Amino acid sequence: MPNLKIPCGALLAVALAACAQPPAAPSPSPAPSPAPAPGGTCQADAARFAVGQAYTEALAQEARARASATRVRAIRPGQAVTLEFDGGRLNLQLDAAGRVTAARCG
Numbered sequence: 001m002p003n004l005k006i007p008c009g010a011l012l013a014v015a016l017a018a019c020a021q022p023p024a025a026p027s028p029s030p031a032p033s034p035a036p037a038p039g040g041t042c043q044a045d046a047a048r049f050a051v052g053q054a055y056t057e058a059l060a061q062e063a064r065a066r067a068s069a070t071r072v073r074a075i076r077p078g079q080a081v082t083l084e085f086d087g088g089r090l091n092l093q094l095d096a097a098g099r100v101t102a103a104r105c106g
Helices: 008-019 044-050 057-066
Strands: 071-075 089-094 100-105
Touching: 044 057, 044 089, 044 100, 057 071, 057 089, 057 100
Parallel strands: 071 089
Antiparallel strands: 089 100
């Protein structure tokens, strides 16, 4: 067998490389948090001043603005409405006489 002279530094480098851990895989980025619904800041309490008043477009717009809602919907007795939740919508419930009976967001 031939006599090979290998420098100690080379042997040490090879030994350390064999023991080294592979680089850690990059951690997956966290899932983005769901975006809030547009205009999800409706605050029905601020629109409750309208309860008992006759519904008008001007009243609806003032209630919408005070509630920080992006839209307003008048719901009359017996009227079919969609049930999806919209955090930016103010719903004004009306009675048969056209007076506001409730103000709710959604």
